[in-house]
Amino acid sequence: MERPSLLYLVKQLELVVRARLDEIVRTGGITALQYTALTVLERHDGLSAAQLARDSFVTAQTMADMVRALESRGLIHRERNPANRRELLIHLTDEGRGLLAQYVKPVRELEEEMTGRLTEAQAAGFRHALIDSWQALASIS
Structure with a gap:
């Protein structure tokens, strides 16, 4: 019997991790994708939506929807980039940091x-x- 390819195994691992992560963060009313975006901001606060999308492995449209949802929950806020007034930078709020803190142990x-x-x-x-x-x-x- 032929061994499964590494790509197949990586995808299987990704799918099971994402499903389990979704179970964990569901109690906070967020998805695994939203959790990922919040953890990216925790490490690199003040990103543009395009940068956050790239670092969170989602499309720009998905990120636009996610930013609206997270902002409406008070987990992030946006402010103008002083270096480029047309660009909005996304920041994690104290509430967002508090939510992430709840998941340190279960994610570990x-x-x-x-x-x-x-x-x-x-x-x-x-x-x-x-x-x-x-x-x-x-x-x-």
Whole structure:
């Protein structure tokens, strides 16, 4: 029997992680995609919608809808970019930071469950392999 391709396995992992993450963050009234966008802002506050879309792996239209939803919930706010008055920069609010703080432990537990059958060295190697693989493909585009 032929082994499944790495691309297939990566997609399977992505799908199960996203489903489990959706279950976790549903209690806060957000989706896994919204959670991802909020965590991007937590690391890099003050992004444009286009930058946030790229870093969150969604289309510009999806991000536009997401920004409206997150802003209406008070999780983010937008303000004019002083360097480019036509551009709005998106910032995480204190309420957004508070919501993310609620999920630190359950998300860490999900990651630990995912890597639970690996040794510490294998988990570190897995992390490095994923980063290297992503960088190899991201540098092409």
